[in-house]
Amino acid sequence: MRKRNRNKPNQKGRNPTSRFARLDHRLLNSPAYRALSTAARALLVELTMLDNGENNGSLYLSIRDAAGRLGMADLTAVRSAFDELQGLGLIEMTESASFHVKAAEKSRARCWRLTWLAGPGRKGPSMAFMSCQPEPGTKAHKRMERGTRALKAFRKARDSGRLPVLDSDT
Structure with missing residues (x-):
């Protein structure tokens, strides 16, 4: 029996070992995304990495685990990044953290949903971030305007046709 090369695409052109995180251009060009801090953008990528195409709405990530994944020690900064993402409509909490339940019965971490992707049992994404903008005069609003x-x-x-660098020797 011949071994199949696992890095080769199958008949449908899909590679079973490689996954990717989908970030649409309408998300990346939106005012809500432009208003995000660097930590919030990194957290958004980490949450997107948890999605496997079928589990949106069941993305479990605690503040402490997110800090570890981001390489950050300041839990307050990570909490602020979650608040930014929620406030601008990029993510929604589907289940709150529960510390009164034993770990064996139920997860204690918060559960999240990415609003630009369809979730299980949903017809389509809510796209809540398209109608959200930060308050004028805030740092987020200034970031959005600069971006x-x-x-x-x-x-x-x-x-x-006037890009700053068309061809580079480096």
Whole structure:
């Protein structure tokens, strides 16, 4: 019997050993994403990595585990990143943390749902982040404005053929 090369795609063009985290351009170009801090963006990628295509709405991640995955020691900063993501409609909590239940019976971590992906039993994603923007005068609003300006400048330069670096020797 011949061994199948596990890194080769199957008949449908899929690779069973490789997964990817899907971040749509409409998410990345949204004002809500542009308003996120660096820690919140990194946390969003970590939450996206937990999704396997069938478990959105059942993404268990505690603040302490998220801090470990992000390599951060400050739990307050991680909690703020979760609050940012929730406040801007990028994630929703589907189940609160429970510390009164024994660990063998039920998970204690909070359970999350990514709003741009469909969840089990749902017709489609809620896309709540598309209608959310940070309050004017906040750091998040300033980040959003700077990011949006930079994106517009890049698109304008790209469309006119004037990118800063077209060819590089490095």
